[in-house]
Each structure stands twice: as structure tokens, then as C-alpha cells.
Amino acid sequence: MNEYLDIVLRSLAVYAFMLTAIRLTGKKELSQLNTTDVVLILLISNAVQNAMVGTNTSLLGGLLAAAVLFSLNYMLKKVMFRNKMIRDLLTEKPEILIHNGNLDFAMLSKLGITNEELREAIREHGIEKYKDVKLAIMEADGNISIISGDDKLKHTQYKRKRHHKTLGDLN
Structure with a gap:
């Protein structure tokens, strides 16, 4: 050849x-x-x-x-x-992690997203509690987008650092 x-x-x-x-x-x-x-x-x-x-x-x-x-x-x-x-x-599909304050524990576990990662993502948007999150989505590129429903808070993307081994307590 x-x-x-x-x-x-x-x-x-x-x-x-x-x-x-x-x-x-x-x-x-x-x-x-x-x-x-x-x-x-x-x-x-x-x-x-x-x-x-x-x-x-x-x-x-x-x-x-x-x-x-x-x-x-x-x-x-x-x-x-x-x-x-x-x-x-x-291509990957976006996955909903939180909808109207309700966490999708099965999806979080499947994606290996820890409590700390999720809390960090929502804090970066000025949100303190999961119940205040209207929508959290794991985007196809690995970023976590947060929508609060509060027009005063910024809507940006959280740059996910890396999977961790354990899911942790997601309260």
C-alpha cells in the first residue's frame, strides 16, 4: 500500500x-x-x-x-x-438537575455531581438555597447553568471543575 x-x-x-x-x-x-x-x-x-x-x-x-x-x-x-x-x-444532551427547587437525585448521581459542586454553582449566582433555583441544567459542554427566576440575579454558567467519587448529602 x-x-x-x-x-x-x-x-x-x-x-x-x-x-x-x-x-x-x-x-x-x-x-x-x-x-x-x-x-x-x-x-x-x-x-x-x-x-x-x-x-x-x-x-x-x-x-x-x-x-x-x-x-x-x-x-x-x-x-x-x-x-x-x-x-x-x-453529542451529549443537556440534563436538568434542579427544577423549581426540586433536585433530581437520580440525575445528579448518574452525572457524578456532588453536593459541593452544586452548592458552588448556585452560590456563584447569588443563590443560597436549592429551593430558590428555578432551573439548574448540566449543559452538553459540562457547564452548569443556573436560572433563579429573580431578574436581579445574574444568569451565568458555572464552569464545572471535575467529577468527584461520592455524591454526598444533597439537602
């Missing part, structure tokens, strides 16, 4: 694998990377580099692999924009 066609096919396979792996592991919080996430990304990039370019360590081989990845990403975004089924398959 042509050496450069091999790089294209390998890059395509790695891209598809990484996209699937991220989707299956539910990485909603990619916008808030912590130290372990950065280390993981660096190690993964190093691990898959040879899988993409094989023995070709030339400048052209590296640039070709990068061009394939950029092209695939561009095409996938275009397809997702035009095709709702593909978009729904590949």
Missing part, C-alpha cells in the same frame, strides 16, 4: 476510535480540564502518534496526519450540522 495512503487510513481509524471512546466514556466536562485530564490527553496523543504515521517520521508524514485529522473534524462538524440523527448520536 502507498505509504501516504496508509497514513490517511491510520489517521482516520485513530480519529474514529478517539471520537467513539470519548463519547462512550461520557466526557461532558472536556471544557474544564484538570491536571489528570491534561496528562491523559498528552499520553493518548503520544500513544496514537505511531498508530497514525507508522514508521514514517518525516515532516510530510506528520503534516499529512494532522491535515487528515483537521479535515475529518471539519467534515464531521458539517455532517452534524446537517444531520440531526448523527448530531444526536455524537
Whole structure:
């Protein structure tokens, strides 16, 4: 097989694998990377580099692999924009955490959101108690949006830092 066609096919396979792996592991919080996430990304990039370019360590081989990845990403975004089924398959959905002061404990547990994270999110919006939250939503990008129903309070997004191991007491 042509050496450069091999790089294209390998890059395509790695891209598809990484996209699937991220989707299956539910990485909603990619916008808030912590130290372990950065280390993981660096190690993964190093691990898959040879899988993409094989023995070709030339400048052209590296640039070709990068061009394939950029092209695939561009095409996938275009397809997702035009095709709702593909978009729904590949993107996370926003999840309601609090509705009219009532916490959805099952959803909080499923998403691994701790009491401390939720309290921090609502405090950042000037809200003291869960019962004063009209709507709290875990957005597709991992942010927690809070709507208080009070027009005087600002409505911004809480940048979620990271999952914790335990749910804690959500009172």
C-alpha cells in the first residue's frame, strides 16, 4: 500500500476510535480540564502518534496526519450540522438537575455531581438555597447553568471543575 495512503487510513481509524471512546466514556466536562485530564490527553496523543504515521517520521508524514485529522473534524462538524440523527448520536444532551427547587437525585448521581459542586454553582449566582433555583441544567459542554427566576440575579454558567467519587448529602 502507498505509504501516504496508509497514513490517511491510520489517521482516520485513530480519529474514529478517539471520537467513539470519548463519547462512550461520557466526557461532558472536556471544557474544564484538570491536571489528570491534561496528562491523559498528552499520553493518548503520544500513544496514537505511531498508530497514525507508522514508521514514517518525516515532516510530510506528520503534516499529512494532522491535515487528515483537521479535515475529518471539519467534515464531521458539517455532517452534524446537517444531520440531526448523527448530531444526536455524537453529542451529549443537556440534563436538568434542579427544577423549581426540586433536585433530581437520580440525575445528579448518574452525572457524578456532588453536593459541593452544586452548592458552588448556585452560590456563584447569588443563590443560597436549592429551593430558590428555578432551573439548574448540566449543559452538553459540562457547564452548569443556573436560572433563579429573580431578574436581579445574574444568569451565568458555572464552569464545572471535575467529577468527584461520592455524591454526598444533597439537602
